Amino acid sequence: MARVSRLPVLAAIIVAMLGASADAQAIASSAGPQSVSVTVYRDPNRTAERAMNLGWLNGYALVSEVRTIDIPAGEADIRFEGVAGGIIPESAIVTGLPDGVVEKNQDAYLLSPASLLDRSLGKRVHLRRTSRATGAVTEQDAIIRTGADGAVVLQTEAGFEALRCSGLPETIFYDQVPPDLSARPTLSVRTRSQAATRATVTLSYLATGFDWQANYVATLNPAGDRVDLFAWVTLANGDETGFANANTQTVAGKPNRESDPPRLGRGGGELRLQCWPQGTTSDIDFPPPPAPPPPPMMAGFEGDIVVTAARMDVAKAAAPMQAVQEELGDLKLYRIPEPVTVAANSQKQVALLEKSGVAVQTFYRATISPWMGDEPFRATRILKTRNRTQEGLGLPLPAGGVVLFAGNRGRPLLIGEGSVGDKAIGEDVEIEIGDAPGLFVRATRTDVVGNVAKYLLTVTNDQPRPVRFDAEFNGIDKTSIGDKGAKLGRRNGRPLWSVTVPANGSRTLAYRLKNDN
Amino acid sequence: MRHLLLASALLASPALAQTSQGDVAVTIYNDNLALVQDTRQLAIGAQRSRIEFPDVSGQIRPETVTLSGEGLGIVEQNFDFDLLSPQKLMEKAVGQQVTLVRTNPANGAETRERATVLAVNGGVVLRIGDRIEVLRDDSLPVRVIFDKVPENLRARPTLSVTVESERSGTRPVRLSYLTPGLGWKADYVTLFDEKAGRIDVQGWITLTNTTGTTFSNADTLLVAGQVQQQNQDYSRGYRPPRPNNIRKPGTESADRERLGDFYLYPLKERTTIANQQTKQVSFLDVVGAPGRKAYEYDNAWLGTMDEAQSANTVLKFSTSKDQGLGDALPAGIVRVYMRDARGNAQFIGENSIGHTPMGSELGLKTGEAFDVKVQPAVEKRERLSPSKWRTSMRYTLTNARPEAVTVDLVQSGLDFYWDDTRIVSESMKSERRSSDETQWHVPVPANGSATVTAVFETRF
Numbered sequence: 001m002a003r004v005s006r007l008p009v010l011a012a013i014i015v016a017m018l019g020a021s022a023d024a025q026a027i028a029s030s031a032g033p034q035s036v037s038v039t040v041y042r043d044p045n046r047t048a049e050r051a052m053n054l055g056w057l058n059g060y061a062l063v064s065e066v067r068t069i070d071i072p073a074g075e076a077d078i079r080f081e082g083v084a085g086g087i088i089p090e091s092a093i094v095t096g097l098p099d100g101v102v103e104k105n106q107d108a109y110l111l112s113p114a115s116l117l118d119r120s121l122g123k124r125v126h127l128r129r130t131s132r133a134t135g136a137v138t139e140q141d142a143i144i145r146t147g148a149d150g151a152v153v154l155q156t157e158a159g160f161e162a163l164r165c166s167g168l169p170e171t172i173f174y175d176q177v178p179p180d181l182s183a184r185p186t187l188s189v190r191t192r193s194q195a196a197t198r199a200t201v202t203l204s205y206l207a208t209g210f211d212w213q214a215n216y217v218a219t220l221n222p223a224g225d226r227v228d229l230f231a232w233v234t235l236a237n238g239d240e241t242g243f244a245n246a247n248t249q250t251v252a253g254k255p256n257r258e259s260d261p262p263r264l265g266r267g268g269g270e271l272r273l274q275c276w277p278q279g280t281t282s283d284i285d286f287p288p289p290p291a292p293p294p295p296p297m298m299a300g301f302e303g304d305i306v307v308t309a310a311r312m313d314v315a316k317a318a319a320p321m322q323a324v325q326e327e328l329g330d331l332k333l334y335r336i337p338e339p340v341t342v343a344a345n346s347q348k349q350v351a352l353l354e355k356s357g358v359a360v361q362t363f364y365r366a367t368i369s370p371w372m373g374d375e376p377f378r379a380t381r382i383l384k385t386r387n388r389t390q391e392g393l394g395l396p397l398p399a400g401g402v403v404l405f406a407g408n409r410g411r412p413l414l415i416g417e418g419s420v421g422d423k424a425i426g427e428d429v430e431i432e433i434g435d436a437p438g439l440f441v442r443a444t445r446t447d448v449v450g451n452v453a454k455y456l457l458t459v460t461n462d463q464p465r466p467v468r469f470d471a472e473f474n475g476i477d478k479t480s481i482g483d484k485g486a487k488l489g490r491r492n493g494r495p496l497w498s499v500t501v502p503a504n505g506s507r508t509l510a511y512r513l514k515n516d517n
Numbered sequence: 518m519r520h521l522l523l524a525s526a527l528l529a530s531p532a533l534a535q536t537s538q539g540d541v542a543v544t545i546y547n548d549n550l551a552l553v554q555d556t557r558q559l560a561i562g563a564q565r566s567r568i569e570f571p572d573v574s575g576q577i578r579p580e581t582v583t584l585s586g587e588g589l590g591i592v593e594q595n596f597d598f599d600l601l602s603p604q605k606l607m608e609k610a611v612g613q614q615v616t617l618v619r620t621n622p623a624n625g626a627e628t629r630e631r632a633t634v635l636a637v638n639g640g641v642v643l644r645i646g647d648r649i650e651v652l653r654d655d656s657l658p659v660r661v662i663f664d665k666v667p668e669n670l671r672a673r674p675t676l677s678v679t680v681e682s683e684r685s686g687t688r689p690v691r692l693s694y695l696t697p698g699l700g701w702k703a704d705y706v707t708l709f710d711e712k713a714g715r716i717d718v719q720g721w722i723t724l725t726n727t728t729g730t731t732f733s734n735a736d737t738l739l740v741a742g743q744v745q746q747q748n749q750d751y752s753r754g755y756r757p758p759r760p761n762n763i764r765k766p767g768t769e770s771a772d773r774e775r776l777g778d779f780y781l782y783p784l785k786e787r788t789t790i791a792n793q794q795t796k797q798v799s800f801l802d803v804v805g806a807p808g809r810k811a812y813e814y815d816n817a818w819l820g821t822m823d824e825a826q827s828a829n830t831v832l833k834f835s836t837s838k839d840q841g842l843g844d845a846l847p848a849g850i851v852r853v854y855m856r857d858a859r860g861n862a863q864f865i866g867e868n869s870i871g872h873t874p875m876g877s878e879l880g881l882k883t884g885e886a887f888d889v890k891v892q893p894a895v896e897k898r899e900r901l902s903p904s905k906w907r908t909s910m911r912y913t914l915t916n917a918r919p920e921a922v923t924v925d926l927v928q929s930g931l932d933f934y935w936d937d938t939r940i941v942s943e944s945m946k947s948e949r950r951s952s953d954e955t956q957w958h959v960p961v962p963a964n965g966s967a968t969v970t971a972v973f974e975t976r977f
């Protein structure tokens with residue numbers, strides 16, 4: 001009997017010791033920001049041709065949060081709860097604390113079954129057993145002797161036991177949450193203040209797991225020489241934290257990014273108990289394999305993604321809210337004029353620009369190289385314009401996907417999809433929209449004499465209207481190409497044969513290649 | 518009663534409530550290496566005794582441990598990493614007695630009996646009285662209660678040292694060892710005011726602790742510089758070295774504590790470095806140092822790009838006393854911010870720096886310019902003789918910004934590591950920086966373009 005009565009006394013001493021240490025430093029918590037600004041940057045390694053993968057967003061964001069915090073006098077830990085889970089802690093900037101920052105900390109541990117057990121090592125917990133037969137519940141005190149990786153050994157007054165290896169329903173429960181475990185991602189700052197005060201503090205940090213791009217919807221007129229262009233800013237947040245009523249910006253251009261240091265584990269979530277021997281022991285040859293690593297952060301998010309805008313419908317009416325472009329050094333900043341909610345695991349779209357009657361040309365291009373075979377192949381359809389006011393553009397175009405429709409039957413018809421990189425004002429814009437269905441190109445070698453080979457290039461058009469066609473000679477120098485009659489131009493330093501192929505007709509070019517080697 | 522005594526000892530030990538560490542001093546190097554000195558007040562009896570050191574780094578390199586204390590001689594030193602787990606507990610119980618608690622599934626009644634563990638090979642073979650039984654072979658719930666935990670099974674890796682002492686009594690004992698898992702780097706926050714040509718720079722020391730152990734109230738000293746290490750552990754993944762971005766190394770000495778070649782950064786006050794924590798402490802704050810922006814483009818070989826390529830935006834500044842930050846900079850990442858139209862700081866890019874002596878010129882690529890582009894194109898390539906080629910290059914530079922810019926245009930890949938290349942002619946005079954590179958400073962008018970042409974004679 002003496003045992004039972006003395007254990008709680010000892011435990012009370014421990015609790016008192018813990019309490020004393022926790023009191024040494026005041027803690028001021030801030031549950032969330034009162035206003036927040038999110039600037040989304042693109043994945044630096046994703047080209048315009050590749051769409052965003054909502055389950056694996058490799059862009060990032062600059063998050064600036066304004067919080068009002070009551071700061072106690074003396075030394076205190078200010079805890080910023082609910083920061084983005086993808087926070088890069090070393091990028092955090094805290095301004096507005098009256099007497100500055102002593103140090104900034106990100107404690108990796110989140111409150112979870114595994115971290116709770118880990119933090120309770122050597123501490124008194126409670127063990128509850130329930131009889132399956134009678135429902136009777138017995139509770140007793142226990143001390144966790146080890147908890148590493150879920151291999152739990154408990155000490156009770158009877159001796160030492162493994163947790164839940166016997167097949168009996170048993171569980172441990174705790175008196176309190178250790179003070180340094182938080183439910184949400186948290187950054188803390190140690191500060192020293194002369195007097196208790198209420199301060200407005202700004203916390204800025206970079207966080208991974210965001211991305212954005214432009215999405216252009218172009219509708220070609222029946223004559224095929226003008227498009228109505230509409231564009232979305234499409235931004236995605238793959239983080240577990242959402243930002244309500246956020247001043248939201250996106251940045252185009254390519255800021256340099258260095259690789260981030262490996263992220264520290266956050267204390268695991270799930271608790272997988274390692275038990276051996278467990279259940280029937282005679283048929284177990286080996287201990288069970290170690291628990292598999294927790295699933296990657298993004299896994300399973302796809303089903304949760306909420307798309308908050310549809311593509312086609314809004315394009316007709318003038319968008320009531322449109323992102324406004326500003327200069328930011330050598331980058332372009334797009335500001336969404338009203339605060340919006342950038343929810344966790346969601347994609348959001350806001351109008352970026354709207355231009356009607358943009359002058360375009362459609363032409364076809366093939367690249368001819370000496371080492372290709374003589375199979376006929378399809379030319380590439382290209383939509384071309386120049387980013388100038390004369391053409392109806394003349395504004396920076398951030399990279400993104402392009403969807404081309406033609407509206408000649410009273411309903412839009414998808415012609416194809418392409419992409420465009422960042423285009424400054426004045427640049428040529430060429431968008432490859434798939435292969436032409438009926439424009440074939442064939443280069444046939446007709447004769448070889450010594451080191452000179454003769455070729456015949458034929459392009460055929462099955463359309464009832466003439467089309468422009470460019471053949472670009474790659475890997476062939478002008479000096480070794482003999483052109484009889486046809487006049488070759490140049491594009492990017494390469495010989496270019498530019499012709500109009502008649503309706504339902506064909507054109508040919510005879511040329512010779514001289515092999516210098 | 519024996520159990521109770523054990524439990525009391527356990528509970529009374531501050532190790533498990535808080536930490537057994539004493540006065541801790543940590544010296545942290547950049548490359549995932551730290552020297553820990555831990556001075557503990559220990560009561561040591563006369564003659565031979567064993568001292569345990571819980572709460573040492575979980576990644577301690579035991580071969581680097583030294584222990585010193587007044588009148589102490591070391592007999593032997595052990596590092597026990599046999600961790601306590603249900604399986605280990607059972608394995609170590611072979612030949613010993615345990616208590617079995619059987620629960621009747623029908624009525625919940627418990628019966629207890631003593632058993633001897635005969636073998637733990639794939640299953641547990643027990644002797645109960647005169648029966649031999651396999652544990653839980655009938656799939657009925659049986660709890661196994663062990664009398665004790667074997668001595669060398671521990672919750673955490675533990676160092677123990679057997680010492681011989683001339684006298685008994687409490688005295689300070691200093692334990693020092695090397696451990697990986699502690700490292701640091703610098704992080705710089707740079708606010709660039711382009712119009713004023715000024716930068717504000719704050720430097721932060723970023724510590725990370727992945728040792729598995731918290732170092733409480735530690736006197737912390739950081740050493741900037743690479744320390745030669747043998748047998749480096751690449752299990753955490755090989756990381757290619759980052760560029761140091763030093764354009765011209767400096768020759769000035771910073772007003773900081775030094776040890777040999779290394780700069781030392783002591784933290785002003787003691788701090789607790791928690792396990793799995795990222796901690797930042799300020800060490801540099803400079804306001805209004807000169808900084809300017811430049812555009813650079815490097816065409817790596819005599820080749821054509823299909824589309825115009827953005828020029829690099831480069832932030833240039835100095836670390837000299839007169840015209841710069843006036844300090845040596847430990848290696849780290851420089852993040853650059855600019856104010857947007859509303860005055861909010863926005864991120865415009867980052868880059869790494871190496872350990873940078875004071876007086877150095879730095880050039881950091883912060884990003885690629887949206888509006889300033891270069892398109893290199895091979896205009897003509899002729900073969901003059903079997904070992905002589907002539908290549909005509911045209912570089913088209915465009916600027917969509919409302920102000921004129923100058924682009925430092927570099928053509929590299931000229932000597933191809935072994936052959937000579939001659940510039941036959943060029944539309945503007947270039948500066949041959951090396952046999953491999955030549956550079957033009959090309960002014961490009963506002964909302965305009967410029968063209969540079971050059972003819973190279975190469976041997977390939």
